[in-house]
Amino acid sequence: xxxxxxxxxxxxxxxxxxxxxxFATLGNPTKTWYILFGFVLSVLxxxxxxxxxxxxxxxxxxxxxxxxxxxxxxxxxxxxxGIAHSGTLISAILYLFRSAWRTSVYRTxxxxxxxxxxxxxxxxxxxxxxxxxxxxxxxxxxxxMLWVNFKSPLVFDVFAVSTxxxxxxxxxxxxxxxxxxxxxxxxxxWRKKLYxxxxxxxxxxxxxxxxxxxxxxxxxxxxxxLVLSVHSVVSWDFAVSIVxxxxxxxxxxxxxxGAIYSGVAMVITxxxxxxKAFKMERxxxxxxxxxxxxxxxxxxxxxAYAYVIEYFIAWYSGNPFERASFWNRAFxxxxxxxxxxxxxxMFLPFFLFFQKIRRSIPALFVLSLFVNLGMWFxxxxxxxxSLSFEYEPYAMGHYTxxxxxxxxxxxxxxxxxxxxxxxxxxxPTVSITEVKEIIPLPRKKDAHA
Amino acid sequence: MSGHPGGVLGAFRQxxxxxxxxxxxxxxxxxxxxxYSPVPNHEIELAVGHKVxxxxxxxLLGGLAGVTTGFWxxxxxxxxxxxxxxxxxxxSVIPYVVIAFELTVLFGAIATLAGVVFHSWxxxxxxxxxxxxxxxxxxxxxxxxxxxxxxxxSLMESSxxxxxxxxx
Numbered sequence: 001x002x003x004x005x006x007x008x009x010x011x012x013x014x015x016x017x018x019x020x021x022x023f024a025t026l027g028n029p030t031k032t033w034y035i036l037f038g039f040v041l042s043v044l045x046x047x048x049x050x051x052x053x054x055x056x057x058x059x060x061x062x063x064x065x066x067x068x069x070x071x072x073x074x075x076x077x078x079x080x081x082g083i084a085h086s087g088t089l090i091s092a093i094l095y096l097f098r099s100a101w102r103t104s105v106y107r108t109x110x111x112x113x114x115x116x117x118x119x120x121x122x123x124x125x126x127x128x129x130x131x132x133x134x135x136x137x138x139x140x141x142x143x144x145m146l147w148v149n150f151k152s153p154l155v156f157d158v159f160a161v162s163t164x165x166x167x168x169x170x171x172x173x174x175x176x177x178x179x180x181x182x183x184x185x186x187x188x189x190w191r192k193k194l195y196x197x198x199x200x201x202x203x204x205x206x207x208x209x210x211x212x213x214x215x216x217x218x219x220x221x222x223x224x225x226l227v228l229s230v231h232s233v234v235s236w237d238f239a240v241s242i243v244x245x246x247x248x249x250x251x252x253x254x255x256x257x258g259a260i261y262s263g264v265a266m267v268i269t270x271x272x273x274x275x276k277a278f279k280m281e282r283x284x285x286x287x288x289x290x291x292x293x294x295x296x297x298x299x300x301x302x303x304a305y306a307y308v309i310e311y312f313i314a315w316y317s318g319n320p321f322e323r324a325s326f327w328n329r330a331f332x333x334x335x336x337x338x339x340x341x342x343x344x345x346m347f348l349p350f351f352l353f354f355q356k357i358r359r360s361i362p363a364l365f366v367l368s369l370f371v372n373l374g375m376w377f378x379x380x381x382x383x384x385x386s387l388s389f390e391y392e393p394y395a396m397g398h399y400t401x402x403x404x405x406x407x408x409x410x411x412x413x414x415x416x417x418x419x420x421x422x423x424x425x426x427x428p429t430v431s432i433t434e435v436k437e438i439i440p441l442p443r444k445k446d447a448h449a
Numbered sequence: 450m451s452g453h454p455g456g457v458l459g460a461f462r463q464x465x466x467x468x469x470x471x472x473x474x475x476x477x478x479x480x481x482x483x484x485y486s487p488v489p490n491h492e493i494e495l496a497v498g499h500k501v502x503x504x505x506x507x508x509l510l511g512g513l514a515g516v517t518t519g520f521w522x523x524x525x526x527x528x529x530x531x532x533x534x535x536x537x538x539x540x541s542v543i544p545y546v547v548i549a550f551e552l553t554v555l556f557g558a559i560a561t562l563a564g565v566v567f568h569s570w571x572x573x574x575x576x577x578x579x580x581x582x583x584x585x586x587x588x589x590x591x592x593x594x595x596x597x598x599x600x601x602x603s604l605m606e607s608s609x610x611x612x613x614x615x616x617x
Contacts, residue, residue: 015487015585139526145528151534151544159551167558174562178583182487185580200566204583206484206497207572213489214566216503219558222508226554233547437488441587442463444609 047411059129068399073127075379080120086263087113092223102435153236245386254306261299262375268368300349344374412415456592459605466609485582511560519549
């Protein structure tokens, strides 16, 4: 399982260094952490108040205007599901490829996945309005004697997203167990108790590793097709209907690439401050950022290709509705949203062709923020702009998100960062075990030398 | 630490020292020793010589249970209250593949985790432990009778153990 690490013998940490350095990131938070956490909680409070207001007053307080009955909530749902994807790419797919560089960044990415799906999962519930009936989404024996419609991608989505949340949470927990056991031995006070319980009796025996490594391999093998299926299913929510701008066979791969693209950007957004705050420069090196930015470049180019092909097919199909829809995207009411998306997602990643940019952490951080912004707008453009401009001119409309929707959108970021901040101070954000794995164990001849 | 049988606990820094000790212990006829390591390691795996973990059967059975449940649930529910949607057959197998696939992954993952928990519990042996084995040391605990402890101790020392102690 271990692959050779880049040769840097003088700076290579020992096993004890890894445990010590990662353990040092945990424990009592600093003042900055409390200030950040306080800020995040206040933004979350605004979001919760807006949600309660919507629950009290009804969906009318959202900006839905016929024919646009899917708005910012669904765009934000797709955005957060997308963010989740790169976590599984890094933790499962790159694991199967035995990619050594993933070890330092995968835990952060995997935690990000879980919290992003946790955030995404809220939006279908917020969007349906009557949250207390959300269980209607699941098939259960009921007095109406009705079952859900299994032919609908919306039902596929219920299964895909709940499976994704469960499996990625299990995957995160399984990966954490040996790490928690390592910090259990160093912790004191209530944390010692917490880690003793959550380590589930892990001691790293030959039998435990025997079962664990197999299980981890199979979970990675299960998570890999799962991650591809989840955003494909999300894309079918749109592609299966006959709305111009949605009805395209390219949607599944286009969405998956876009999801990984936005997710890698979010990983960079998270890791840059994390590395600085936790003094992890020894483990998360510039090479890691360069590799992440190559992933960003690759998926960015796929997304750029998909944008071009969408326009090409709209023209080449000869379908007047499709042509009108895409003309409206670029030059209609929402031209600003479309051009924001195209600039952030299609033009800016070209800078990544320069190695100087790929190795500059501040540049990557700024770029990742633009990609995050662009990817939210991509979903907004696909969903809102297509719906606002369908077939009949008399049924066209204009939608602007209301303050409630903006407050809930901001609250969703706060909810995500709240979980991440709590996680980062209590559990290792850099995998102790996997970072150790790429460092060779000492041999007798080293001792003699 | 109590609750484990008496024996010898060796702590190793070097991987080849630990694997040499494991091989020699096996030659001496010891089978029920426990090897601790902070990371999974192929050399230890080879020296100890376990068979492939049966966890894979759990994954397979979980996955099969998932795919069966997915198809059974969607088909049975469709026919239980037949409703034509979009002119499609009542039981449309192709869209149901998605449901079946998701449940394959879900059941497979849960069964895999259950398998690890079950087999780790089944194969757990009471043994002495030291916190450093999850940090940077490899440990070997050999349960044995008091009269054989010195032989095991000298075996571990000659293989290159950093520290060996007798556990009552």
